[in-house]
Amino acid sequence: MRGLGVHDHVCWCFDTRAEFRARAAEFLADGLRAGQRVLYIAGGEPGALAAELRQVRGWDDALTSGAAGVASVEGTYTARAVVDPAQQVVTYAQLTEQALAEGFRGLRLAADATSLVRTADQVEAFARYEHLVDSYMASAPLSALCAYDRTELGQARIEQIACMHPIANSGAAAFRVHAGGRPGCAATVSGNVDAASVKLWTHALRWARPRPDSDDRLVLDAAGLEFISHRGLLELAEYARQRGGSVVLHDGPSSAARLTEVLGLSGVRVDPVRRRPRDGLRRAPDSERTR
Structure with a gap:
């Protein structure tokens, strides 16, 4: 979990606590080297x-100086808590601003959030929070490794959370809906929206709530969208229609353009495609983040 930047937002699904600790140690060690304040939750x-995390070089000194900190999930959240998405973003924005005021280059946190997504109500609130905080991260020096225990939650619940992140480990989710940061785009969509994932796609749109622009167009950066089924397009068109707008898939796949013609979806337009290489970590292109 090395080499990530000051705006990166990662979903990491793990099978053992030892795996989580190892990934968190790598992620936070990078943050300390970059001059960020780091937090382990x-x-x-x-x-x-x-x-x-004593295997992290300089960890004890960082704890003493305030460059590193730890927090207990149990001490931060009540049992079976449902987070307030907007307030949670405010909390991390304040911590980020505090880190900057104290001379750090930003804030980096690694959190095991498994206990916060065990119920359906928790998932809905936390998925909304993940999208809102991703929007904040696009322009603020906050980076996060959000970790979830696959053995406790199961693959279906993992997918519900992973799909709201720009970066996730392989197999965590078929598609992703995230903030991006590309000018003129309400959100970024990537991966594959196929028949098996279209129900989750509908939920993800509702959690993210991308809005049409002043011309009533819902413009989505689709450069990383490899495939979207006809049902996925229909759900997207209906989402935009309910909000009084049409849909533009900017840099969308040519197959989507053909489907819109076959289906006669006058409210959906696919702009010319400019494909971008993707790697196994499912990483958002740097151009999607405002630096």
């Missing part, structure tokens, strides 16, 4: 959490 007592 997981289940357990703060003293035990601090000891979990």
Whole structure:
């Protein structure tokens, strides 16, 4: 989990606590080297959490100086809590601004959020939060590794959360809906929206709530969208129609352009395609982030 930037937002699904600790250690060590304040959030007592990352070079000194911190999920959230999406973003924005005011280059956090997405209500609120905080990260020096235990949650729930991140480990989600940052685009969509994932696609649109522009067009950056089924297009057109607009898939796949013609979807337009290479980590192109 190395080499990520000051705006990156990662979903990492793990199978053991040891795997999570290893990825978090890499991610936070990079942050310390980059001059960011880092925060480790997981289940357990703060003293035990601090000891979990002692393999990170300079970790004890960072804890003493305030460059690093730990927080217990149990001490931060009540049991079976449903987060307030907007307020949660405000909390991390304030922590980011505080880090900047104290001379750091930003804030980087690694959090095991498994306990916050166990119920359907929790998932809906947290998925909305993930999209809102991704929008904040697009222009602010906040980066996050959001970790979820696959053995506790199961693949279906993992997909519900992973699809709201620009970056996820392989197999976590078939598609992603995230903030991006490309000028003129309400959101970014990438991956594959096929028959098996179209129900989740409908939920993801509702959680993200991208809005049409002043010309009543819902413009989506689709450069990373490899495929969208006819049902996916119909759901997208209906979403835009309910909000009084049409849909533009900017740099969308040619197959989507053909489908819109076959289906007669006058409210959907696919702009010329400019494909971008994708890697196994499902990373958002740098141009999608405002630096």
